[in-house]
Each structure stands twice: as structure tokens, then as C-alpha cells.
Amino acid sequence: MTTGTKHGGHFYAQGDVLEVFLKPVNHNYYWEIYGTPNELRTRFHYPSRGTLGLPSGFAPNDLPILVKAKVDGTFNDCSDKDTKWCVVLMIPRSELEKYGYKFDNPSRWLVLSARYNYSRYLDKHEYSSFPQIALSYHFYEYYAEIEFVK
Numbered sequence: 001m002t003t004g005t006k007h008g009g010h011f012y013a014q015g016d017v018l019e020v021f022l023k024p025v026n027h028n029y030y031w032e033i034y035g036t037p038n039e040l041r042t043r044f045h046y047p048s049r050g051t052l053g054l055p056s057g058f059a060p061n062d063l064p065i066l067v068k069a070k071v072d073g074t075f076n077d078c079s080d081k082d083t084k085w086c087v088v089l090m091i092p093r094s095e096l097e098k099y100g101y102k103f104d105n106p107s108r109w110l111v112l113s114a115r116y117n118y119s120r121y122l123d124k125h126e127y128s129s130f131p132q133i134a135l136s137y138h139f140y141e142y143y144a145e146i147e148f149v150k
Contacts, residue, residue, distance in 0.1 A: 001076050001118050002036050008060055011036050012116045018087050019115070023140050024101045025108035030140060031096070035067040035087040037075060043095075049138055066090035078120045110143035 002015030011017040011034045023030030028048035035041055043065055046057045067089055073082025096103040103109060114129035114137050133142050 001078070002038060002040075004036055004038070004040050007040050008042050009040065011040065011042060015116070015118050016085065017116050018089070018113065019137065020089055020091075021110075021112040021114070021137060021140065021143065022091075022096060023110045023143065025110060025145070027099070027101060029099060030110075031091075032137075033065060033089055033091060035065075035069065035089045037069050037071050037085045037087070039067045039069050039087075041065045041067045041089070049140070052138055063095055064092060065095075081121065082119075105148045109146045110140055111146050112137060112140070112143045 002011065002017070004011045004014040004017075012019065016037050018035045020033045020035075021030060022033070028050075030046055030049075032044040032046070033042065043061055043063050044057050045061075046052055051057055067087060069085060069087040071082060071085040073085075074080050075082075093103055101107055112129055112131065112133065114127070114133075117126040117128070119125075129137060131142055131144050133139055
């Protein structure tokens with residue numbers, strides 16, 4: 001379920017969402033990218049964690065991130081019990097490489113995937129991530145390193 005209705009929102013406060021964080025190891029900048037069950041998207045770019053929360057990180061953009069989602073149940077209908085939803089986020093490589101750092105070997109990148117789960121069957125919404133992070137999804141010291149495989 002989600003109450004989000006247009007691209008670019010802070011979907012973690014509006015319902016179910018998958019968040020993907022991507023960061024090059026040797027640079028301060030990183031991305032926070034969202035996909036929802038109704039195929040909405042958001043892309044935030046932070047020049048560094050030291051700029052987190054400034055309006056410039058949340059600036060609107062028209063980046064063509066594609067989101068494809070499938071709900072196993074009835075979207076936003078609380079009269080039945082959905083079993084799952086899945087989502088695929090397609091991020092243009094040109095976006096990740098626009099600062100001159102390649103998204104491949106031998107470059108080193110970090111990733112975190114996180115989700116917010118809302119349901120009328122839960123006492124409160126759930127958070128989960130891989131790797132697991134307890135305090136803030138912006139603690140990139142705990143992100144996993146991407147292994148590029150041919």
C-alpha cells in the first residue's frame with residue numbers, strides 16, 4: 001500500500017517503498033533512489049553526507065529511472081491480504097558515471113537496499129535492509145560492496 005500519487009515524493013512516509021542507495025567507495029557523493037508498488041520513482045543525489053537534509057539534495061529532476069512493479073494481491077485494498085510485491089529499478093548508467101567514476105571494475109561501489117512495509121495486519125510499519133542497519137540508512141560505512149561479474 002502507498003498513498004504516494006506522483007513521482008519525486010518522500011515515499012518512506014507514504015507507504016511501501018524500496019530504497020536503493022549507491023555510493024562510490026572513493027568519493028563522498030551518493031544516490032538514494034525509490035520505487036513503489038504503483039511504479040512511482042524518486043531520485044535524491046547528495047554531494048556528501050555533510051549536505052544531507054539541504055533542499056538541494058531533494059531538488060526535482062527528470063531522470064528517466066524506470067520502475068516496474070507487481071503486486072500479488074489487490075493494490076491499496078485493505079479488505080484482502082496481499083502476499084507480496086516486487087519491484088525492479090532501472091537506473092541509467094550515465095547517471096552513475098556523470099562525475100567521471102565508472103560503474104564497473106576496477107571501480108569500487110557500495111550498495112544498500114532497504115524497504116518500508118506498511119500493512120493493516122501489523123502493529124506498526126516495518127523496516128528492513130541489506131546489509132542490516134539499525135540507526136540510519138545513510139550510514140554508508142555499513143553498505144555492501146558491489147561485486148561486478150562478467
